[in-house]
Amino acid sequence: MGGGRWTATDWNTYSSAKVSGKTTSQVFTATGMKPEFDPAIVQFRESRDSADNPRSRPIILGCDVTGSMGMVADTLIRGGINDLATDIQATKEIGDPHVMVMAIGDAYSDEAPLQVTQFEADIRIADQTSQLWLEKGGGINSGESYALAHLFGAKKVVADAFKRGQKGFLFTIGDEPPVGVTAKQAKDFLGLDIGSDFSAAQCAALALDRFETYHVILLNEGYCASGGRDAVVRAWEKVLPQRLILLDDITKLSEAVVAAIRIGDGASKASTCKSVAVANAVGSLVDRGKPSGGVARLA
Helix, strand or coil, rough: CCCCCCHEEEHHHHHHHHHCCCCCCCCCCCCCCCHHCCCCCCCEEEECCCCCCCCCEEEEEEECCCCCHHHHHHHHHHHHHHHHHHHHHHHHCCCEEEEEEEEEEECCCCCCCECCCCEECCCHHHHHHHHHCCCCCCCCCCCCCCCHHHHHHHHCCEEEEHHHHCEEEEEEEECCCCCCEEEHHHHHHCCCCCCEEHHHHHHHHHHHCCEEEEEEEECCCCHHHHHHHHHHHHHHHCCCCCCEEEEECCCHHHHHHHCCCCCHHCCCCHHHCCCCCCCCHHHCCCCCCCCCCCCCCCC
């Protein structure tokens, strides 16, 4: 998947018809997971080169949708995806972005702890994002199943970028510590036989083979805001050291993601950040050297 291109005209038409003036529940109307988003059924997701996108690059945005975290997907659908697409187009450094959005829950309690859209390069990603189920579960243990997103990225993504020696980008976004994946959860929710239980760190390490992998900690939301911030940061530092984005303003989410993509692709931190909030958020990321180049073709 991933044909077509992102345009401001398509976004304005979609936003006016589907998003503007509507509440979160009016935008996200699903009352269960749609079969086409079930990762246990999906054999793999594809990010392929095409005439529209000859240098495709997979980008995964994994949104925590437990409890009050539905605001992450809501932020994307109300302009975050458009900002992401527009900013990547302007930087013209990473190739032709193919975006997948995931909804992440808790494999210990939720019916649908992971949902996955297709990879898309045009307005279809906004439409698919709005069809995700905001289950709003979780809460019975000390973390959420972000590791399911890492395992899916490692085991169920096929991308032409990988053949060129390029990694994709995988972001999980939320307010809780990570937990590992049991062999039963991998089978039940991903359709994968992994043989034994995997820790969160093991799942992240697998994802890192194919994706520049980051976690965005929402410092002023949910569990972090209610006193768990330090514990969350400590837990994630053990899983993705120097790959944490400590964001205190969720309205800067897309800017922070684009900054991390540019840093991961070789740009300096000094050249990537438009705001103090994002400069602070990406402060722990490591500069990785010269950009690999490529021409963005979202519009």
